[in-house]
Amino acid sequence: MQTLRTVAEVRDAVRATRERGGSVGLVPTMGAFHEGHLSLMRAACAAHDLVVVSLFVNPTQFGPGEDLAAYPRDEQRDASLAEDAGADILFAPPVAEVYPDGFATSIHVTGITDVLCGATRPGHFDGVATVVTKLFGIVRPDAAYFGQKDAQQVLVVRRVVRDLNLDVRVVACPIVREADGLAMSSRNAYLDAAARVQARALSRALDAAQSAVAAGQVAATGVLAAAGAVLAEAGIDPEYLELRSPDDLAPADAVAPSALLAVAARIGAARLIDNRLLEAS
Missing domain, CATH: 3.40.50.620 (HUPs)
Structure with missing residues (x-):
């Protein structure tokens, strides 16, 4: 090289x-x-x-x-x-x-x-x-x-x-993740031990939203509530947690047939982002 x-x-x-x-x-x-x-x-x-x-x-x-x-x-x-x-x-x-x-x-x-x-x-x-x-x-x-x-x-x-x-x-x-689900990022190096544990909630929030959609909850209010509850439990106040069109980022009222759930949060010294493409069954 x-x-x-x-x-x-x-x-x-x-x-x-x-x-x-x-x-x-x-x-x-x-x-x-x-x-x-x-x-x-x-x-x-x-x-x-x-x-x-x-x-x-x-x-x-x-x-x-x-x-x-x-x-x-x-x-x-x-x-x-x-x-x-x-x-x-x-x-x-x-x-x-x-x-x-x-x-x-x-x-x-x-x-x-x-x-x-x-x-x-x-x-x-x-x-x-x-x-x-x-x-x-x-x-x-x-x-x-x-x-x-x-x-x-x-x-x-x-x-x-x-x-x-x-x-x-x-x-x-595709996003590459750590074993605990945290999306790999160069800024993960800023996380101390406590912030690193807290940061796991980002991917868990996306998992919760995906589970809600799989259970039939496709309205944006329900999907965002499922993800937001996980973040709140971890003490994370997100910079944004939004459901958007995967094509043009227009606001999405529902996962119909798909939507991009995007999150950003400052955790410890790092500003981290993550997302998940949600698809209704």
């Missing part, structure tokens, strides 16, 4: 694969790799001749007072894990390579960025949309791989691809 720092280096490496008729996969990341990231890399490696993993802690998707400075960074560890997963290129550029002096362009997606995480993190998805579009322009992948844990992010990227006619397929891979 090569670690490359510049746009020119990546383009040259990708061009060589293209000239041989090979396909290219991209896995955009901010590093601090866990099994969720590695599952994306393995999926990409199984489908493409060349896989580029980007490692870039994107400053434009962090708001004032957020954890940009504290975000976990260990490039040497990440490089070893990416190589073991089969990646061919680790693109780890400095900030100035991505945002050179005078950079003045931003991509804003309306509607789906105004709710859920977008409501409390203004500008976050502008940063996501902009950096992902730049990565697509640099790598020109056939497909890009994202985790379903960031369901809203996946929808935002798909909307950018559709609206800007970008020639890339967006692949959403």
Whole structure:
């Protein structure tokens, strides 16, 4: 595996694969790799001749007072894990390579960025949309791989691809969980022992909602009550707990035939998110 720092280096490496008729996969990341990231890399490696993993802690998707400075960074560890997963290129550029002096362009997606995480993190998805579009322009992948844990992010990227006619397929891979159900996240590293136990309630709340739907409770009020009771018992006051359309994040009155249950909460030093696609039987 090569670690490359510049746009020119990546383009040259990708061009060589293209000239041989090979396909290219991209896995955009901010590093601090866990099994969720590695599952994306393995999926990409199984489908493409060349896989580029980007490692870039994107400053434009962090708001004032957020954890940009504290975000976990260990490039040497990440490089070893990416190589073991089969990646061919680790693109780890400095900030100035991505945002050179005078950079003045931003991509804003309306509607789906105004709710859920977008409501409390203004500008976050502008940063996501902009950096992902730049990565697509640099790598020109056939497909890009994202985790379903960031369901809203996946929808935002798909909307950018559709609206800007970008020639890339967006692949959403399943959430990878710890043995106790907690969704894997780089920010789990912020949890102390007590917060780690408390955080388990997020996935238990989603389980409770799924059980309610299986028992015939499909109205949003009942589904949210089932999930909310689990969070309350664990002492968690969620930033949001909402039932939304899985297609456009419009409010859903019921699981009919499906709906996305999304939750975000600050637990200890970490802000965590999780979601579950609920389907009525």
